[in-house]
Amino acid sequence: MKKEKFDITGMSCAACSARVTKAVEKVAGTQDVNVNLLTNSMQLSYDENATSAAAIIAAVEDAGYGAAVHGGGAAVPAGGAAIANPVKKGIAEMKHRLIWSIVFLLPTMYIAMHIMFERLFGLPVPDGVRALFDGPENAIVFAFSQLLLVLPIMYLNRKYYISGFKSLVHGAPNMDSLVGMGSMAAALFGAFAIFRMGYGMGHGDWALVTEYSTSTARTSTSSRRA
Numbered sequence: 001m002k003k004e005k006f007d008i009t010g011m012s013c014a015a016c017s018a019r020v021t022k023a024v025e026k027v028a029g030t031q032d033v034n035v036n037l038l039t040n041s042m043q044l045s046y047d048e049n050a051t052s053a054a055a056i057i058a059a060v061e062d063a064g065y066g067a068a069v070h071g072g073g074a075a076v077p078a079g080g081a082a083i084a085n086p087v088k089k090g091i092a093e094m095k096h097r098l099i100w101s102i103v104f105l106l107p108t109m110y111i112a113m114h115i116m117f118e119r120l121f122g123l124p125v126p127d128g129v130r131a132l133f134d135g136p137e138n139a140i141v142f143a144f145s146q147l148l149l150v151l152p153i154m155y156l157n158r159k160y161y162i163s164g165f166k167s168l169v170h171g172a173p174n175m176d177s178l179v180g181m182g183s184m185a186a187a188l189f190g191a192f193a194i195f196r197m198g199y200g201m202g203h204g205d206w207a208l209v210t211e212y213s214t215s216t217a218r219t220s221t222s223s224r225r226a
Contacts, residue, residue, distance in 0.1 A: 001031065001045040004053060008040050009066035009090035010163065013175035016065065019167070023063035027051050041070065064163050066090050097156045104156075108149040111142065136206055139197045139213035147190050154187065 011017055017035040020042065024033045029050025035042045046056065053069055060067035066089075110117070111133055117123045133142045154161075161184065164176030193212040200208035 005070040006042045015174035023059045027059050101153045136209045
């Protein structure tokens with residue numbers, strides 16, 4: 001029996017580590033599978049005559065996660081270029097998603113919370129921002145601007161929706177499922193709120209507009225600037 005350690009990527013909760021464990025235990029010849037969520041690693045013993053590291057990695061990938069032999073360099077196929085370590089690639093992709101998510105998050109937060117920032121920290125709000133986003137007459141612009149900024153963040157992090165809903169369909173929901181369902185529900189409610197505000201404006205029902213404009217951002221205000 002050969003003992004081997006693998007680096008695992010994509011795990012976010014105990015359900016993920018349990019899913020990886022079950023997937024690897026189904027591979028013939030594996031024993032003592034131990035997946036550690038904190039270190040994103042897996043240790044096990046396997047019979048080299050029955051299976052291989054490549055088969056174990058394939059089982060992890062089929063479960064929706066990434067894997068690579070710990071400390072192993074890039075694989076170099078005969079006559080081909082080196083294949084990047086999937087763990088290092090996963091970390092690089094995560095940093096890319098984080099940076100660009102923050103780029104879109106900051107203006108979204110400012111639009112939604114500029115009134116709170118002014119009240120709590122004394123940050124002045126430019127007249128142009130007030131004229132564009134404040135008051136019930138600007139409710140659709142206020143909400144739609146936030147929705148447009150949130151959509152790129154959702155696209156950048158689409159792996160959580162793919163992994164989360166895939167796990168949910170297979171009856172093994174994990175943290176990705178929770179994140180995906182929660183954020184998707186919020187986005188759908190935002191789109192519904194914009195529809196209701198448009199209806200309210202078209203029918204002169206400003207109480208309806210105010211109700212849904214405040215529900216899309218609790219910290220915002222619907223009062224006009226004197």
